[in-house]
Amino acid sequence: MNIIAMIPARYAASRFPGKLMQDLAGKPVILRTYEAAIATELFDDVYVVTDSALIYDTITTHGGKAMMSVEEHECGSDRIAEAVANMDIDIVVNVQGDEPFTDKESLASLIQVFQKDKGREIDLASLMTQITETEDIHSPNTVKVIVDQQNFALYFSRSVIPYPRAKDKTPTYYKHKGVYAFRKQAVIDFKHLPILPLEAAEKIEAIRYLEYGKKIKMVETQVTGIEIDTPEDLEKAKAAWK
Structure with a gap:
């Protein structure tokens, strides 16, 4: 089984433009993430795929592998689909470019989903982590996921799901971490499938897979990591790196 990692890297992030080129302990965030993916030794190859010549040059001048996107893309899956089409x-x-603390254990668990899937029934796998903080549960910036008894995703939302209408019950809440493992055909299909109303409303790309009947296996992880979405997150990352 040939397994690669792709790190989609868009320069103009809406909440923190240029975040991937911010300094983290002497190196840009995107380079730290690339090195972390390499260090796992899980992949036959690791690439950064980007719309930015600055990011491309940063990776290649440090001996890494990078690709420039040809088309404009709305999300990471589309960018990856273009990159792997002829591979x-x-x-x-x-691998998310803004997660320099990417850990081997979590990525290995995603790969194992496909190694165990002898019937090739699973289209993609993704990570989730339990959340208990009220602020995170109610925040639209935290994407929540609900799953069935076999941990297949039922739905993703920025709203509170499940909604705690029964006050004597305490539901378990899971945050969807935007780390995916795809069968090649699944991500190729994604690029050519039109956006449907649920994805358009929530602005969550994983919903497109569900709307078209793809099966997403969720894997729980205890590793929360630090996603660098804001300048405050970057300061947390710098402190954690020390």
Whole structure:
């Protein structure tokens, strides 16, 4: 099974433009993330795929592998689909460029989903982590996921799901971490499928897979990491790096 990692890297992030080129302990965030993916030793290859010549040059001048996107893309899955279209691969893992603390254990658990899927019934796998903080549960910036008894995703939302109408019950809440592992065909299909109303309303790309009947296996992880979405997150990352 040929398994690669792709790190989609868009320069103009809406909440923190240029965040991937911010300094983290002497190196840009995107380079730290690339090195973390390499260090896992899980992949046959690791690439950064980007719309930015600055990010491309940063990776390649440090001996890494990078690709420039040809088309404009709305999301990371589309960017990856273009990049892998002509590659002879089986599985591609989407590593988020703003997560320099990417850990081996979580990524290995995603790969194992496909190694165990002898019937090739699973289209993609993704990570979730339990959340208990009220602020996170209610925040629209925290994407929540609900799953069935086999941990297949039922729905993703920025709203509170499940809604705690029964006051004597305490539901478990899971945050969806935007780390995916795809079968190649699943991500290729994604790029060519039109956006439907639920994805358009929530602005969550994982919903498109569900709307078209793809099966998403969720894997729980205890590793929360630090996603660098704001300048405050960057300061947390710098402190954690020390």
